[in-house]
Amino acid sequence: MDADIKKVLYSEQEIQAVTQRLGQQITADYQGKNPLLVCILKGAYLFMADIAKNVSDYAEVDFMNVSSYGDGVVSTGNVKIIKDLDIDVKGRDVIIVEDIVDTGQTLAYLIDLFNGRDVKSVKVCSLLDKPEGRKVDVQVDYAGFEVPNEFVVGYGLDYAEKYRNLPYIGILKPEIYTE
Numbered sequence: 001m002d003a004d005i006k007k008v009l010y011s012e013q014e015i016q017a018v019t020q021r022l023g024q025q026i027t028a029d030y031q032g033k034n035p036l037l038v039c040i041l042k043g044a045y046l047f048m049a050d051i052a053k054n055v056s057d058y059a060e061v062d063f064m065n066v067s068s069y070g071d072g073v074v075s076t077g078n079v080k081i082i083k084d085l086d087i088d089v090k091g092r093d094v095i096i097v098e099d100i101v102d103t104g105q106t107l108a109y110l111i112d113l114f115n116g117r118d119v120k121s122v123k124v125c126s127l128l129d130k131p132e133g134r135k136v137d138v139q140v141d142y143a144g145f146e147v148p149n150e151f152v153v154g155y156g157l158d159y160a161e162k163y164r165n166l167p168y169i170g171i172l173k174p175e176i177y178t179e
């Protein structure tokens with residue numbers, strides 16, 4: 001697997017440090033509230049676990065699976081709900097936990113969706129931000145790392161369902177997805 005990686009961008013240790021920092025910020029910002037952490041599957045599954053462990057006290061967790069990509073590397077822009085939440089978000093302080101914000105289309109869709117369900121507030125926590133990929137303007141309130149405009153995998157992020165279990169984040173060799 002490592003042989004498919006062109007360059008390691010962030011090690012396991014660097015990711016741990018960033019999840020601690022973000023968890024502490026969220027804890028400070030949500031004092032006295034019980035935010036709902038919404039993990040966007042599957043990409044954010046590892047990040048969610050680390051964020052949740054670093055957010056103290058009353059946070060609750062739920063999971064949603066949306067898809068826009070299929071197995072390719074280019075966003076299609078039409079987002080589909082594959083698995084919806086179990087918990088009612090009405091009146092809740094929601095924090096969307098994402099793996100990466102690229103075009104911004106998935107996030108824009110989710111923010112509209114949650115506002116339509118009458119949340120009290122909605123904020124975004126994303127491990128990665130790829131600003132060069134942006135097509136719609138969305139704000140990432142809690143961002144881990146900025147990544148270059150290349151396809152990255154690992155720590156939850158996949159290419160055709162592979163590489164999600166790598167403990168680090170790396171740039172995938174382009175020959176893997178152009179073959």
Ligand code: XMP
Nearest residue numbers: 043075101102103104105106151152157158
């Ligand atoms: P958008 O374009 O809607 O994308 O902001 C959000 C979703 O697209 C996936 N994505 C990637 N997945 N490496 C990946 O493994 C990437 O470089 C990448 N860029 C976007 C991801 O699922 C994200 O939630």
Ligand code: MG
Nearest residue numbers: 040041043099
């Ligand atoms: Mg995702």
